[in-house]
Amino acid sequence: MVFFSLSTRTLLSAALLTLLSAATCLTAHAQRNKKNAPAAVASGPARLAPLYGGASPAQAQALVGPAVLADIDRSFPSRAEASQFFSTKGFQYLLENQPDTAAIRFNLAWALDAKNPDPYRGFAVMLSQRQAPPADVQALLLQGLAVAPTNAGLLIDAATIVTERYIQTKKKKDLTEAASYAQRAVLADANNANAWQTQARVRYYQEDYAGAWEAIHKGQNLNMSSLDFTLISDLKDKLPDPEGKFR
Template sequence: MSFRFDFRPRIGRGTLLLLLSAALSLPAHAQKKGKALPPPSGPQRLQPLLGGLAPAQAQQAIGAAVLADVDRSFASRAEASKFFSNKGFEYLTENQPDTAVVRFNLAWVLDPKNPDPYRGLAVLLSQRENTPPEAVQALLLQGLAVAPTDSRLLTDAATTTLSRYEQTKKKKDLTLASDYVQRALLADATNANAWQTQARIHYFQEDYASAWNDVHKGQNINLTSLDFGFLTQLMAKLPDPEGKFK
């Protein structure tokens, strides 16, 4: 089935509106499962990276006509990819996961070197029940393969690895999480979530003073980065040296 889009530059609040009037089911001959992703279930259009298609196969599945429409509507496919990945995050915050998946998938097809679709799809996949952490991490690693210094991707990779550590208690997972978060902070020292993730790592390393230092650094950058459940755990180990949290 072909994809039908309606691109309308410079209308309504200065944005392009995408109308998906056809189902995004793809021909069976084009399917190819990703090695680290779970077997696709449900419509392929709602699977991360269209169920594991290679980029070239995905372009063929979408069709030359749609790609031509994109080329006419945007200065470049990279610009179009950024537009659709931004729309994906908008729908993600609006709790419209299916629409967000479609936008992220299109953004990925248009520019596989754009790290945002991988991150957005990883977030969405993590929200689905019974998704193995390895599947989420696989998407993040694909994003890091094209953007190895992306602070947000590195932070998400650290968070996922840390969650695995909480289950396995394997020191190598804690070490890997620490490596990811240090790289994230090296890339962007203003990443508040990275500071909070590092605080959790220091907590598990029983370095509670350093954990509090990380908490306050993240708090000073963005108050919404605080995890009050974690703060309760940390206060049970060591009262806040600055006395801000009691």
């Protein structure tokens, strides 16, 4: 059996290079404006809780404070661009094993632009790392999908966590839900290798082994690093690779 969980690697692999590239450009922009990113915003436990612990966007901006917001407005062309900058920094801090600093950056990014999908994904990673209940992780992903319904990364993550639930429950409705997310991810971004690999995992559990191989090869053609060799090994036991690439 293939067992996979919502992990940092799974969540970040599709978007990390793009995010780090954006961080480089936006950091240069901030330096040109000679403004330093705030080291912290708000205070107390709320600043470390996902989305400020349930605050509204207006409440979040009040927690950030007018002085910090004014400084950001002087440093960036728009709050949406600033939000992207801080969410990118959040992922960088996650990779550096600084979750508290990452949480502060993700919250700031969300306060600046609640339609930015990356803070939702970042907090989903953090909750998963802390072994939070999968329902809590999925709730964050669903909040992200409510504002960015065609975001391939969120859809991949949602498919992953629901597939994990299916592994535990063996309920057909869970597998159907996972398949829906996976299909939406492929439709949202047909050039996303991780979307195809996620669909391959779902098809494996649907016992559509030929379809799983098809999805694996599509992902492979886009990005070799997306391959899940544990899945491939298990799939070979069910059906030899029709294309003969994996023996």
